[in-house]
Amino acid sequence: MPPKAVGRSKVQPILKPLPANAFYTGIKKKPGLKRKLLSEKARTPPKPFENPYWLYDVSYKLRILSYWDTPLIPSGPTTMPKPTRGEVIQRFRIPGSNLTCWHKEEVEGKYIELRKSQQRVSTGGRRRK
Secondary structure, three states: OOOOOOOOOOOOOOOOOOOHHHOOOOOOOOOOOOOOOOOOOOOOOOOOOOOOOOOOOHHHHHHHHHHHHOOOOOOOOOOOOOOOHHHHHHHHOOOHHHHHHHHHHHHHOOOOOOOOOOOOOOOOOOOOO
16 A cells, blocks of 8 residues: 655646736627617607597487488489498598498487487496396
8 A cells, every 4th residue: 555645735837927818807898789878869759649449429420321321422414323331431531340330220220319419328338237
């Protein structure tokens, strides 16, 4: 068996000093374009909120339906055809589904008991439990 070492001696190698640029000495630069400050950015103001849902009066609905049903547009010397569904939608800028629903409701007689300024049936809503 080999004899035990009484004291260990540390051997330190002699290294050359490292250059200063080998160490991280500041903020690391990110690749790409530099960020602009908020004051320098050209920002557009937010768009105003537009509600896509409209409440139409009964009188307005009846006016549109009467325009759709009656021939008002002269297209020749004697003929006056009814406006098509697409023409009514384009002229009044309303969704086609609204026009169809209003026509069905008029046939059912829903608008007879309503006042001209009303927008909905007064007895509508959820039933009490």
